[in-house]
Amino acid sequence: MSDKPLLQVKDLKTYFFTASGTAKAVDGVTFSLDSGKTLGIVGESGSGKSVTSNSIMRLLPKNGKIVGGEILFEDKDLAKVKMSEMLEIRGKDISMIFQDPMTSLDPVFTIGNQIMEVINAHQKLSKKEAREKAIQVLQMVGISDPEQRLKAYPHEFSGGMRQRVIIGMAIACQPKLIIADEPTTALDVTVQAQVLDLLKNLQKETGTAIILVTHNLGVVWRMCDTVMVMYAGKTVEYAEVKDLYANARHPYTWGLLKSMPKVTDDPNVPLASIPGTPPDLKLTGGSCNFHNRCKYCQEICMKESPEMKEVAPNHFVACHFSKEELEKMGGSIDE
């Protein structure tokens, strides 16, 4: 493995231009990811997790544009490559798994046809070879009787099976990176765990890197090596998972960690939540986006957006105040 990360996203900005103003959906996202590793992206609904993922894939609607930053993937900047080049990269080097498998599967074609189409998109195989490869894909994702199942239509599969097929299709071309945007949210808890285990095991075999967007911090703990916390379009904290759980530095991350249920919780005590709501993304800028909800907000927080700082090796935080300064104000994860 080379020393250079597989993917480096630096100060990415993706804005949406609407009749009522410019929404800064992604407004300073920074992280890196090595081959074979998994990055979790967490943050409240609307914080820009999907827009970040879709920017890497360059899957943005007409009114959405990458207006700044870099997406360095191997030796290319995906923020700037031509669309024709991006089409080559999609599916071959980077695959995406969406929350709802029905958005990726076409109801009028058989499962077999759809897997073969993906396989054929980037490699020239005979029909027989493609069919054999499709059977292997179904076997790989644990679907029994694969020869028969190739003839089935998506509606004949359960939600969990459909998501297994999608994972198989994503992995079939041995991409270097898989972006999974809430891949198991639509599934029940047991199936969720099976699908995530499958993804992790396939990752061990293929060495692919994964970006996993999730609301579930338990999933991050189980699956990820590093984690990026997003708030209102910005990276507020990025660290190795163990470090983040042991040493979270940003007041928003504290709130997020406190809102995670634990087995030892008293069921009569309601879970902690962060009071207030995120800002309107058309109005952000010129202050810390979290200032109106932060217990430790000071004058500077209302006037300047904090820069990302490396506070410990590979641990980045965007807060005007250090851990010690926050502690002096009475700040800690237990407050």
Ligand SMILES: Nc1ncnc2c1ncn2[C@@H]1O[C@H](COP(=O)(O)OP(=O)(O)OP(=O)(O)O)[C@@H](O)[C@H]1O
């Ligand atoms: N086409 C669009 N036009 C204008 N604004 C958009 C568009 N698409 C997304 N946004 C805005 O970008 C912001 C970030 O959205 P995004 O879908 O990335 O959130 P998310 O973190 O993935 O949330 P969730 O957890 O609910 O999936 C939201 O405020 C959303 O309203």
Ligand SMILES: [Mg+2]
């Ligand atoms: Mg989303």
